[in-house]
Amino acid sequence: MTQAPPLPALAATTKPPVRQKPRPGRLRRSVRRHWQLYVLVLPPLVYFALFKYVPMANAVIAFKDYNVIAGIWASPWVGLEHFERFFSNPMFTTVVSNTFLLSLYALIASFPIPIILALALNEVRSRFFKRTVQMVTYAPYFISTVIVVSMAILILSPRIGLISEFTGFFGLPTTDYLAQPDFFRHVYVWTEVWQTAGYSAVIYLAALAGVDPGLYEAAKVDGANRLQKIWHVDLPSIMPTVVVVLILSVGSIMAVGFEKAFLLQNPLNLSQSEIIATYTYKIGIQNADFSLATAVGLFNSVINLVLMLSVNAVSKRVTGSGLW
Amino acid sequence: MDRFFLVGVYILLVTFLLVVLLPLWYIVVSSFSSPAAVSAGRVFLWPVDFTLRGYQVALSSPQILTGFANSMIYTVVGTAISVTLTVMLAYPLSRADFVGRKVLTGAVVFTMLFAGGLIPTYLVVQAMGMLDTRWALLIPNAVAVWPAILAITYFRTAIPDELREAGEIDGASDLRILWKVVLPLAGPMLAVIALMYAIVQWNSYFDALIYLRDDSLYPLQLVLRNILILNNDAGGDATSALERQQLANLLKYSLIVVSTVPMMLIYPFVARYFTKGLLLGAVKG
Numbered sequence: 001m002t003q004a005p006p007l008p009a010l011a012a013t014t015k016p017p018v019r020q021k022p023r024p025g026r027l028r029r030s031v032r033r034h035w036q037l038y039v040l041v042l043p044p045l046v047y048f049a050l051f052k053y054v055p056m057a058n059a060v061i062a063f064k065d066y067n068v069i070a071g072i073w074a075s076p077w078v079g080l081e082h083f084e085r086f087f088s089n090p091m092f093t094t095v096v097s098n099t100f101l102l103s104l105y106a107l108i109a110s111f112p113i114p115i116i117l118a119l120a121l122n123e124v125r126s127r128f129f130k131r132t133v134q135m136v137t138y139a140p141y142f143i144s145t146v147i148v149v150s151m152a153i154l155i156l157s158p159r160i161g162l163i164s165e166f167t168g169f170f171g172l173p174t175t176d177y178l179a180q181p182d183f184f185r186h187v188y189v190w191t192e193v194w195q196t197a198g199y200s201a202v203i204y205l206a207a208l209a210g211v212d213p214g215l216y217e218a219a220k221v222d223g224a225n226r227l228q229k230i231w232h233v234d235l236p237s238i239m240p241t242v243v244v245v246l247i248l249s250v251g252s253i254m255a256v257g258f259e260k261a262f263l264l265q266n267p268l269n270l271s272q273s274e275i276i277a278t279y280t281y282k283i284g285i286q287n288a289d290f291s292l293a294t295a296v297g298l299f300n301s302v303i304n305l306v307l308m309l310s311v312n313a314v315s316k317r318v319t320g321s322g323l324w
Numbered sequence: 325m326d327r328f329f330l331v332g333v334y335i336l337l338v339t340f341l342l343v344v345l346l347p348l349w350y351i352v353v354s355s356f357s358s359p360a361a362v363s364a365g366r367v368f369l370w371p372v373d374f375t376l377r378g379y380q381v382a383l384s385s386p387q388i389l390t391g392f393a394n395s396m397i398y399t400v401v402g403t404a405i406s407v408t409l410t411v412m413l414a415y416p417l418s419r420a421d422f423v424g425r426k427v428l429t430g431a432v433v434f435t436m437l438f439a440g441g442l443i444p445t446y447l448v449v450q451a452m453g454m455l456d457t458r459w460a461l462l463i464p465n466a467v468a469v470w471p472a473i474l475a476i477t478y479f480r481t482a483i484p485d486e487l488r489e490a491g492e493i494d495g496a497s498d499l500r501i502l503w504k505v506v507l508p509l510a511g512p513m514l515a516v517i518a519l520m521y522a523i524v525q526w527n528s529y530f531d532a533l534i535y536l537r538d539d540s541l542y543p544l545q546l547v548l549r550n551i552l553i554l555n556n557d558a559g560g561d562a563t564s565a566l567e568r569q570q571l572a573n574l575l576k577y578s579l580i581v582v583s584t585v586p587m588m589l590i591y592p593f594v595a596r597y598f599t600k601g602l603l604l605g606a607v608k609g
Contacts, residue, residue, distance in 0.1 A: 027423040036498040037416040041428070044413035044467055048432060051464050054448050055440025061447075072447065117340060123333045133337050135592060137344050142591045144527035146545045147580055150552035154354075154576060155347055162350045165368055194344065202599050226329050259530050263553055284443045285534055297441030305438045 062295035082295035091279065099275040099300075102261070103253045106189045111249065113197045115242065118204035119230055134205075137198025149263040152191050153178060178264070181272040188264055188273075203245070207238040243319055251311040254303045276300045355379070355577035359570035362577065378578030381571060388579070390540060391547030398543055399525045402462045406521040407514060409467050414475035415502055429476070436469040442534070449535060460535035461525075461543065468524075471517040478513040479506065515597050526587070548583055552576050 031038055062082055064075040086092055124130045155162045158176040177183040215233045224232065258277035265273045284293025354362050358373035366372050382388060416422045417429050454460040483506050491501040529545035536542060550556040
């Protein structure tokens with residue numbers, strides 16, 4: 001599911017427990033006493049080794065001319081040839097800027113809306129109304145990407161869709177939105193907002209529920225109206241959460257998932273809808289150019305890693321707390 | 325001033341409500357309308373020429389039924405495998421007396437930051453002979469880092485150490501303590517991670533797209549993609565080309581409803597746990 005990333009950072013802020021001094025023989029003693037724990041952990045560790053760490057080693061084929069018969073290790077080294085092929089390809093700038101712009105747009109659009117939703121919900125006194133809005137806006141998160149994209153295609157369809165009925169009603173011309181490259185990003189981003197706003201609001205609502213009631217009392221005594229209360233009490237209270245979510249989104253800005261972009265693609269909108277993930281799939285799985293696809297993927301992975309590490313470092317300096 | 329503000333708040337929230345509901349409602353009413361009305365774009369807020377044809381075709385299509393059955397298998401078996409492996413990983417890593425805990429946790433978390441990529445992973449799956457088998461959807465993504473972190477945190481903070489120590493004094497082994505003492509107390513957390521895995525498994529199509537060729541193994545989402553987005557024929561009893569086209573249009577709406585209803589039925593019961601899980605990691609840190 002490439003839907004809204006769960007919020008891993010929130011758990012990752014866990015403080016490491018006090019370090020125990022390594023003593024000689026500690027491992028042996030622990031293994032003897034708790035051998036069952038060490039046996040228990042083996043299968044999942046084998047899983048991580050096999051499906052996460054072996055692929056990292058396999059990524060050397062980005063620097064080789066992989067051929068099936070010779071295998072990964074016997075294929076000849078070619079240095080940076082595949083990276084040069086990628087960088088000199090006109091698709092390079094296209095896919096990198098498409099990925100970046102799509103992600104940036106999604107970040108800007110989908111970041112403030114859940115906050116507004118949560119702040120508004122927090123003002124509502126009717127429990128029934130509040131619960132209803134929450135339940136309904138949360139629901140699309142559980143709908144699959146395939147279904148959301150199909151709904152978007154049907155609703156935007158120039159002949160039979162809901163939107164064309166609206167525009168037709170007001171006498172406006174109908175357009176085939178999905179055939180226009182310019183609309184790909186709007187459709188991608190606003191379906192994303194539609195699908196995840198309610199889900200993302202939950203985390204802010206929890207933060208708002210934890211606000212010290214004394215602060216509201218104080219605001220009341222000072223004669224603050226609702227808007228001032230939101231501005232001076234609510235917003236500062238959820239700021240730490242906002243910062244963590246923002247850091248996480250910025251850190252993963254080049255890691256746009258494959259699933260949705262691929263579904264929304266058609267030959268007419270490729271100039272904006274081809275992103276790194278879909279491009280890797282096409283050269284790797286469809287054209288079977290394994291080495292080039294790996295080089296492109298590796299390029300993206302390294303950028304993601306660097307982004308995450310630098311965002312974390314900046315956050316540590318500015319806010320005093322990082323993700324790890 | 326405050327009263328106007330509150331009115332504004334309610335207007336805003338009702339707008340949110342409508343923006344989410346309207347598309348869903350439109351799909352539902354279209355699915356109950358006649359093929360001709362749907363294709364002519366005459367449906368808006370209420371079914372036109374009420375009919376169940378779309379549902380008849382959707383529920384009698386062998387592709388869709390196979391996809392549904394496959395997805396059930398992948399979701400049930402996959403979730404069982406995922407939860408088991410996650411507990412096996414998380415419990416030892418949550419124990420302070422497990423030597424190497426920090427290094428191993430670091431190694432697990434690192435996979436969230438850096439990955440070998442699509443093709444290198446594909447090569448592993450291929451080398452293990454999993455291509456074009458059900459295993460390809462069950463094993464390569466069996467353990468996710470986020471549920472594992474959640475489980476570790478839960479084991480460490482929500483299960484009192486005294487209980488484990490009492491068990492040890494009684495001479496129970498670690499496995500027995502895990503089974504008899506720890507897991508019975510971890511119900512809410514197990515529910516949360518099972519749901520996370522189940523929803524991902526039920527909703528994803530990417531692994532099936534790259535690892536499977538044999539369409540009798542396709543999960544529902546891949547079947548849906550072929551019909552809804554690639555416009556593959558799903559069958560039906562239409563005779564003329566026009567009728568076939570109209571029925572194909574209607575079928576899309578019915579299919580969306582059919583495949584989403586199971587999720588929408590369980591979601592209100594699930595959402596509570598899901599919210600809890602989301603906050604578990606946040607608050608318990």
